[in-house]
Amino acid sequence: MALKHQGSYFLEHPKLKARVELLQRNLRNYTGQDLDPLSYKELHYLEQKIDTALKSIRSRKNQLIHESLAEMQKKERELRNQNNILAEQVKKKLKALTEQEQWEQQNLGQNSSFFMLPQAQPPLQPSILSHPPPTIGGSFQIRGFLNGNKDVEVQTQPITTMPPWMLRIVNERI
Structure with missing residues (x-):
């Protein structure tokens, strides 16, 4: 039985060797050698075989380009949607900030009479006039970014003047 298989190997060997030589020669011919x-x-x-192969290659390349283009367009739509969502969030947060600022200003306007000192006649001594009345806070600006987009800026006004004994209590708590 082993002799039977060896005999078939001896017959197949020259066929396979000729096939390998033919493939190597065709490969050299396709690369422009041994013409x-x-x-x-x-x-x-x-030439016809090379033209057919080039058409197939170009067809596959165009298919890949179209698939890539479709994928990029899909990603572009997704990014635009995300951008629109983020822009809406920024608008909502800016609106909330302005509403909160307006509310705080209205509340400060209502409560400011509680902290205001009565306006008295200035004393005649010049040393007392050189010191302004104490105030809480003063005007300041808050700048920052909201979700990485537009620069947000909020300005506040001075809150009110307070008597020194109240100012001391506020400073101790801070």
Whole structure:
């Protein structure tokens, strides 16, 4: 039985060797080498095979380009949607900030009479006039970014003047 298999191997070996040589020669021909021994018909046949292969290659390349383009367009739509959502969030937060600022200003306007000192006549001594009355806070600005987008800026006004004994209590708590 082993002799039977060895006999088939001996018959297949020359066939496989010839097939390998043919494939190597075709490969050299496709790369433009060893074209001298080919006849006109063989060169024409080789040219047609190369043209067919190029058409197939170009077709696959175009297919990949179209698929890539479609994927990029899909990503672009997704990014635009995300951008629109973020822009809406920024608008809502800016609106909330302005509403909160307006509310705080209204509340400060209502409560400011509680903290206001009565306006008295200035004393005649110049040393007392050189010191302004104490105030809480003063005007300041808050700057920052909201979700990485537009620069947000909020300005506040001075809150009110307070008597020194109240100012001391506020400073101790801070």
